[in-house]
Amino acid sequence: MTAPRAGLGERLALAVGKYGPLCVGIDPHPGLLARWGHEDDAAGVERFGRDAVAALAGHVAVVKPQVALFEVHGSGGMRALERVLADARDAGLLTIADAKRGDIGSTMTAYAKAWLADSSPLAADAVTLSPYLGVGSLTPALDLAAATGRGVFVLARTSNPEAPSVQSAQTWTTGRGMREVAQGVVDACAEANASTGRALAGVVVGATAGTTGREHGLDLTRLGGPVLVPGLGAQGATPDDLAGAFGAGQVGGGPVVPSSSREVLAVGPDPAALRDTAAALNGTLRDLGLAAGPVGA
Numbered sequence: 001m002t003a004p005r006a007g008l009g010e011r012l013a014l015a016v017g018k019y020g021p022l023c024v025g026i027d028p029h030p031g032l033l034a035r036w037g038h039e040d041d042a043a044g045v046e047r048f049g050r051d052a053v054a055a056l057a058g059h060v061a062v063v064k065p066q067v068a069l070f071e072v073h074g075s076g077g078m079r080a081l082e083r084v085l086a087d088a089r090d091a092g093l094l095t096i097a098d099a100k101r102g103d104i105g106s107t108m109t110a111y112a113k114a115w116l117a118d119s120s121p122l123a124a125d126a127v128t129l130s131p132y133l134g135v136g137s138l139t140p141a142l143d144l145a146a147a148t149g150r151g152v153f154v155l156a157r158t159s160n161p162e163a164p165s166v167q168s169a170q171t172w173t174t175g176r177g178m179r180e181v182a183q184g185v186v187d188a189c190a191e192a193n194a195s196t197g198r199a200l201a202g203v204v205v206g207a208t209a210g211t212t213g214r215e216h217g218l219d220l221t222r223l224g225g226p227v228l229v230p231g232l233g234a235q236g237a238t239p240d241d242l243a244g245a246f247g248a249g250q251v252g253g254g255p256v257v258p259s260s261s262r263e264v265l266a267v268g269p270d271p272a273a274l275r276d277t278a279a280a281l282n283g284t285l286r287d288l289g290l291a292a293g294p295v296g297a
């Protein structure tokens with residue numbers, strides 16, 4: 001009998017403990033492709049993604065391919081993404097497919113299978129989800145994640161400047177009173193983690209996000225799952241912006257995984273430069289004492 005695979009939070013915590021918390025985004029933007037000597041086509045994004053994985057495997061815990069930048073090249077781009085994910089899997093790198101999916105429950109089942117089923121060529125360790133159709137509509141993905149030991153990151157407070165118009169709106173829930181939409185997303189993920197006993201539901205909280213300076217203003221103390229923090233580097237957030245907002249006392253669960261794409265990728269394609277940049281960032285992030293996630297997993 002095979003032992004059940006550990007949940008997302010546990011596997012992330014182990015990898016983060018080994019390599020550091022940094023997640024490197026694999027975002028093959030046209031300008032970066034040119035810099036790396038590739039055409040802006042399916043073959044170019046495949047070479048870019050696979051070279052990034054080869055350079056970073058064994059040096060960072062997790063990579064986050066940006067699905068849109070593969071999808072833009074049609075079926076060839078999606079085939080390229082399958083190969084990038086396969087290389088990462090084979091190399092022992094954890095993967096977050098940044099697909100931001102979300103739909104009515106019956107369609108959500110298909111999205112869940114695409115990104116989280118063991119048999120799918122696009123299977124990742126986690127997928128990003130949009131809760132705009134209601135967090136409850138994401139249940140098929142949470143169920144499949146619980147069954148496969150994979151996980152989800154639900155958008156709570158994103159890093160873009162347009163986000164507060166929706167995510168900071170106040171909403172009423174019986175028994176909870178008024179709270180921000182973003183807090184409602186965090187609380188729903190906390191309930192999913194508590195009810196399954198697995199750290200499978202993470203949230204996305206942008207490094208640039210917040211109502212007061214760079215403070216995100218969310219209560220993450222009962223989350224019981226990981227936090228993906230994009231926005232480091234090219235969007236203006238620095239490691240220091242994360243200190244205090246994502247420490248062990250602020251996050252119940254974890255690990256906290258700050259993510260940077262363009263800033264790291266801009267030093268490529270030289271593998272040593274990519275590794276050195278990631279290692280330096282990991283060193284700085286480690287020193288901040290971010291929440292580390294489940295212990296003893």
Ligand SMILES: O=c1ccn([C@@H]2O[C@H](COP(=O)(O)O)[C@@H](O)[C@H]2O)c(=O)[nH]1
Pocket residue numbers: 025027066098157158159160204205206230231232233234235259260261262263
């Ligand atoms: O709130 C969010 C959610 C996702 N992202 C994604 O992360 C990367 C950021 O890239 P950088 O080059 O490090 O700015 C990109 O794929 C976004 O779609 C985000 O930025 N903010």
